[in-house]
Amino acid sequence: MTDEVRNEPPSSNIKEEENVTIYSHEKTEEEEELSHAEILDLFQEGLAMIVQDPLLCDLPIQVTLEEINSQIALEYGQAMTVKVKKGDGEIMPVVVIQNETVLDLKKAIQRYVQLKQQREGGTQYISWKYIWRTYHLIFNGEKLADDKMKLKDYGIRNRDEVTFIKKLRKK
Numbered sequence: 474m475t476d477e478v479r480n481e482p483p484s485s486n487i488k489e490e491e492n493v494t495i496y497s498h499e500k501t502e503e504e505e506e507l508s509h510a511e512i513l514d515l516f517q518e519g520l521a522m523i524v525q526d527p528l529l530c531d532l533p534i535q536v537t538l539e540e541i542n543s544q545i546a547l548e549y550g551q552a553m554t555v556k557v558k559k560g561d562g563e564i565m566p567v568v569v570i571q572n573e574t575v576l577d578l579k580k581a582i583q584r585y586v587q588l589k590q591q592r593e594g595g596t597q598y599i600s601w602k603y604i605w606r607t608y609h610l611i612f613n614g615e616k617l618a619d620d621k622m623k624l625k626d627y628g629i630r631n632r633d634e635v636t637f638i639k640k641l642r643k644k
Contacts, residue, residue: 535592539584543568553631555624557582557610560638569624576620578635579605611636 507515520536523529529536529544546552547568555578557565567581583601590597610617612627612635629635 533592537588540588546570553629555581555629556632556634557585558634558636564634572623572625574621574623575610575617575627578610578617578624579620582637607640609638609640611638 523541528548529541532540532544543552547554550571552568552570555567555569557567559565565582565585567578567585569578569581573581579601586599612629612633615627617627617635
């Protein structure tokens, strides 16, 4: 009988063992169910360990998957940081993919502001439709008026500063 087992291809033995393991897995008394809160705690602990990586150390503790992906894309040169300067002097470092449009930059600004509000505890409603009607994004004195135009076509590169400024009223 052992001769028969040796003659069989090794892959078929592995598949049988895997199938047995997969189908015969039943909950034992030693295993315990975790509550939602316990799973969240485990996840947060794992996330905190990931964020300790030198590549990701600049990220906040309550990091999102999008922020991790953006940081990795930055490291590989697939994304860039655009510094958006507000009227009060605050600079918002916004990460966008290299080939993105002005509209994508606007969406990234919205995500940045919303995440910042959530982390600070203030969740007030912002009408982005109103914001984009009353404010311009300006780079080197030129309005970023065409939402479909690529940032690189305006000459925007990594770590460049874009100004967020209120539009002047037409009389």
